[in-house]
Structure formats: C-alpha cells, structure tokens
Amino acid sequence: MSYITGVGxxxxxxxxxxxxxxxxSEAATAALADAGLERTDVGGLLCSYSTTFPHLMLSTAFVExxxxxxxxxxxxxxxxxxxxxxxMLAHHLVDSGVVRNVLVAAGENRLTGQxxxxxxxxxxxxxxxxxxxxxxxxxxxxxxxxxxxxxxEHGITELDLAEMAVLMRTxxxxxxxxxxxxxxxxxxxxxxxxxxxxxxxxxxxxxSDGGVAFIVSREPTSDRKVRIIGSGQxxxxxxxxxxxxxxxxxxxxxxxxxLRASGMKLSDMRYLAIYDSFTITLTILLExxxxxxxxxxxxxxxxxxxxxxxxxxxNTHGGLLSYGHCGAGGAMAHLVEAQYQMTGRxxxxxxxxxxxxxxxxxxxxxxxxxxxxxxxxx
Amino acid sequence: xSAPAFLDWTAGGAGIVYQRCEGCxxxxxxxxxxxxxxxxxxxxTLQASGRGTxxxxxxxxxxxxxxLRAHAPYLIALVDADExxxxxxxxxxxxxxxxxxxxxxxxxxxxxxxxFEREA
Numbered sequence: 001m002s003y004i005t006g007v008g009x010x011x012x013x014x015x016x017x018x019x020x021x022x023x024x025s026e027a028a029t030a031a032l033a034d035a036g037l038e039r040t041d042v043g044g045l046l047c048s049y050s051t052t053f054p055h056l057m058l059s060t061a062f063v064e065x066x067x068x069x070x071x072x073x074x075x076x077x078x079x080x081x082x083x084x085x086x087x088m089l090a091h092h093l094v095d096s097g098v099v100r101n102v103l104v105a106a107g108e109n110r111l112t113g114q115x116x117x118x119x120x121x122x123x124x125x126x127x128x129x130x131x132x133x134x135x136x137x138x139x140x141x142x143x144x145x146x147x148x149x150x151x152x153e154h155g156i157t158e159l160d161l162a163e164m165a166v167l168m169r170t171x172x173x174x175x176x177x178x179x180x181x182x183x184x185x186x187x188x189x190x191x192x193x194x195x196x197x198x199x200x201x202x203x204x205x206x207x208s209d210g211g212v213a214f215i216v217s218r219e220p221t222s223d224r225k226v227r228i229i230g231s232g233q234x235x236x237x238x239x240x241x242x243x244x245x246x247x248x249x250x251x252x253x254x255x256x257x258x259l260r261a262s263g264m265k266l267s268d269m270r271y272l273a274i275y276d277s278f279t280i281t282l283t284i285l286l287e288x289x290x291x292x293x294x295x296x297x298x299x300x301x302x303x304x305x306x307x308x309x310x311x312x313x314x315n316t317h318g319g320l321l322s323y324g325h326c327g328a329g330g331a332m333a334h335l336v337e338a339q340y341q342m343t344g345r346x347x348x349x350x351x352x353x354x355x356x357x358x359x360x361x362x363x364x365x366x367x368x369x370x371x372x373x374x375x376x377x378x
Numbered sequence: 379x380s381a382p383a384f385l386d387w388t389a390g391g392a393g394i395v396y397q398r399c400e401g402c403x404x405x406x407x408x409x410x411x412x413x414x415x416x417x418x419x420x421x422x423t424l425q426a427s428g429r430g431t432x433x434x435x436x437x438x439x440x441x442x443x444x445x446l447r448a449h450a451p452y453l454i455a456l457v458d459a460d461e462x463x464x465x466x467x468x469x470x471x472x473x474x475x476x477x478x479x480x481x482x483x484x485x486x487x488x489x490x491x492x493x494f495e496r497e498a
Contacts, residue, residue, distance in 0.1 A: 121442050135491060145435070
C-alpha cells in the first residue's frame with residue numbers, strides 16, 4: 001500500500017537565476033508542506049538527473065543542500081520515463097517497509113541555464129553516438145522517423161496530430177503555472193515552422209525551467225487519499241534504429257502489467273496522464289495503450305473525448321506540450337495534476353470524476369515505458 | 379591470416395558493415411562481439427550490398443549545430459537493408475517510404491556517411 005501524500009510544482013517556463021538545486025528545493029518544500037511532513041520524516045529520497053547540473057551523485061548533493069538525512073537515496077535515469085519510474089520505486093519502497101516516506105524531487109533550469117543548441121545537442125545523445133548522432137539527428141528527428149512510419153501505416157494526418165497540440169494548449173490556459181499562455185488553433189500548428197517532418201514547432205514540447213516533487217507514504221497524512229495501486233514497466237530498445245517495430249511499442253505490455261497489479265481494467269480509468277513530448281508521442285501512446293483505436297486518437301480529440309468535460313480527460317494542466325518540459329521533472333507535473341484532480345483541488349480545471357487514473361511515460365524514443373495506476377479512496 | 383578488409387563508413391570507408399550469428403542466423407547492425415539474440419560469441423562481420431528499402435523518413439529543418447545548419451534541410455531515413463538489418467542514413471530529399479534505394483557516401487560535417495538514392 002502506498003499513498004501520494006504531497007505534491008509540489010513550480011511554474012514552468014523561463015525562471016532565470018534559479019539553479020537545479022533551487023528548483024528542486026522549491027518543489028520539495030511545497031510537497032512537504034502539502035503532505036504536512038518535515039524534513040526529518042523523509043526516509044527515502046529519489047532524484048534523477050539534470051543536463052545543466054550533470055552531477056554523478058545528484059541525490060546526495062540534494063541531501064546536503066536541502067538538509068536531509070535519509071536511510072535510502074539514489075538517482076534514477078530512464079529519460080522521460082524517469083518520473084513515473086521513481087513513483088513506481090517509491091511505491092515499492094514504502095510498500096515493502098524499507099522506509100515510511102519517500103521524497104521524489106526533480107528540477108532543472110534547462111531553458112535559461114544553457115544555449116538552445118546545447119540543449120538540442122545534449123538531448124540528441126540518447127541516439128547512438130556512432131550510428132545515429134553523426135547523421136545530424138535530433139530528438140525531434142528520431143520521433144519524426146517514428147511518426148512517418150506510424151502515420152503511413154495507420155492513415156494519420158498532420159491535422160490529426162495538430163488536435164493534440166490544440167487540446168494541450170486549451171488545457172494549459174487554465175493553469176497559471178503553464179509556460180504558454182496564448183491560445184492556438186489548428187491553423188497555427190499547421191503553419192508553425194518545420195522542425196523535422198511531419199513535426200512542426202507546435203508539435204514539439206518546449207524546453208523549460210521548472211521544479212516538481214511528490215511524496216509517497218505508507219499511510220495517508222491527511223484526508224486526501226490517493227493510492228498507487230499498480231505499476232509496470234517495459235523496455236524494448238534504446239535507439240530508434242534498433243526498435244523492434246515503429247508501429248508497436250512497449251507501452252501496451254507496461255500498462256498490462258500495471259493494470260494486472262491494480263486489479264483494474266482499462267475501462268475503469270477515469271483520468272489520463274500520458275507523456276506528450278510530441279503530438280505523435282501522445283497519439284501513439286493513447287493508441288498503443290488501447291485508449292483510442294489505431295489511427296483514431298486525433299479524431300477522438302477533435303470530438304472532445306479527451307476534453308476536461310469529455311469522457312476521458314487528459315493532461316488537464318497542459319502536458320509537456322504546453323505546461324512545459326524540464327527534463328526528468330516533465331512528466332512529474334502530470335502526476336501532480338493527477339493528484340490534484342483526484343483530491344478535488346484542480347480548481348478551474350477540475351474534472352467531474354478522477355477516481356481512477358492511468359499514468360504512462362516513455363523515455364528515449366519510445367524505448368522505456370512506465371505505467372502507474374492511481375485510485376482515490378472515498 | 380589477416381582479417382578481411384571491410385569498407386565501413388564508421389571507420390571512414392565507403393561501405394556498410396553488418397554482423398550475423400552463425401548459430402541462430404540473426405543479423406544486426408550495431409557491432410558487438412556476441413549475438414544479441416542468442417548470446418553466442420564470434421559473430422561474422424559482413425559487407426552489405428548497400429541496397430534496401432526506405433522504412434521511415436524525415437526532413438530535418440532544425441539542425442543541432444551551426445556546422446550542420448549549413449546542410450539543412452536534410453533527409454534522414456531508416457533503411458531496411460536487403461541483408462535484413464535496419465540502418466539510419468541520409469538520403470535524397472524526395473525519398474518516400476517503400477522506395478527501393480542504393481547507398482552512396484557523402485561527407486557531412488567532416489565525416490563520411492551513407493546517403494541513399496532511389497534505384498534507377
């Protein structure tokens with residue numbers, strides 16, 4: 001048994017003058033306050049990585065900086081899947097009795113702490129240094145290759161992808177912390193500058209500064225009771241050149257494991273928190289997870305299925321595409337938003353029923369997959 | 379007995395090299411000293427024909443560095459080689475999924491890389 005007892009999230013976007021440790025500290029402070037816990041209550045600490053602060057021991061650097069003395073601490077690195085992987089590990093750590101409370105913290109001044117080229121080049125290194133990076137490939141290019149094949153096989157158009165960008169922006173407009181604050185239309189997405197075909201600028205998440213943290217505890221610390229009831233992973237490859245398929249990925253296997261552990265069915269899910277580094281990522285994951293028929297995610301989005309008031313609300317904070325993406329912390333904002341929804345604290349973004357949520361993240365190029373299933377105790 | 383000399387673009391030669399397991403007959407691209415499928419050691423290293431079919435393609439407009447921006451936009455493809463492995467390479471801007479292609483080699487940012495063209 002484990003509960004997400006506290007969450008903390010900074011605004012994402014340009015936060016000049018703040019370091020990785022500043023952003024982590026700000027979010028961790030908020031998460032502790034939210035849970036009603038003190039630093040001395042933190043038995044376990046999980047951190048990730050920061051491209052602007054590439055430390056060999058980020059967790060212990062944070063132990064020292066923030067003033068903790070945990071009995072368990074280390075970093076976890078699986079790219080974009082890291083946040084949910086830390087959630088899964090925290091769940092198992094408290095469930096098996098290793099510690100009572102785990103603090104999970106991430107943050108990075110990825111936008112203002114380095115040049116745009118430096119960010120693009122660092123991220124491209126998830127590609128193969130010998131066989132891929134010399135091609136002048138970038139993360140958008142790796143995902144664009146996947147997009148070209150997936151769209152070819154399933155008859156998906158760029159207009160379908162654009163629906164995802166517009167939906168995430170529409171959601172973000174209701175969150176004061178979102179990086180983007182202006183509405184966009186399908187035409188804006190279609191007219192945005194080319195990055196790596198078929199992906200255009202507005203099909204891609206931004207680079208952001210931001211910090212985010214959450215606390216996983218063995219017992220609830222308030223009357224807000226959001227439990228992690230299932231988790232699963234799947235890892236099939238690292239490099240897009242070596243992916244077993246560009247039309248089927250590990251997401252389905254990962255979700256199947258998480259659902260089996262939770263005792264729930266996919267049809268029990270009421271709220272979705274799905275990784276959306278690109279519009280194609282969100283499209284593929286929704287379809288791979290079985291939340292939309294193959295080739296139909298864009299159509300469902302167009303019909304309002306994933307809206308705040310729709311059948312299956314999705315990333316109501318705006319996702320990576322519009323709330324922002326600060327690295328390992330990117331998808332952790334999805335978890336924070338899910339916890340807010342499940343505790344009825346999402347304000348203008350509140351959905352009617354978020355009693356059961358499915359969270360799914362991917363790292364690399366749909367390489368590493370992690371799924372969490374959350375349930376609100378009533 | 380000296381090892382056969384391969385033309386391998388990753389070592390500056392105008393050719394593509396792949397590996398095959400003599401146990402399970404798997405073929406793959408990223409070089410290693412064992413078979414990633416069955417674990418058997420001493421795989422054969424072989425010269426590819428340079429012919430294949432386009433599996434995926436993207437035109438990159440936003441290059442990662444100043445040096446590469448001079449070449450943008452450029453097409454990156456995943457090509458299924460006739461020998462049964464998949465590789466990333468450059469290609470003609472007009473390439474599309476399903477095209478039959480043949481490799482030549484170009485210099486990009488000071489390095490020789492494979493570049494595919496439609497077969498005549």
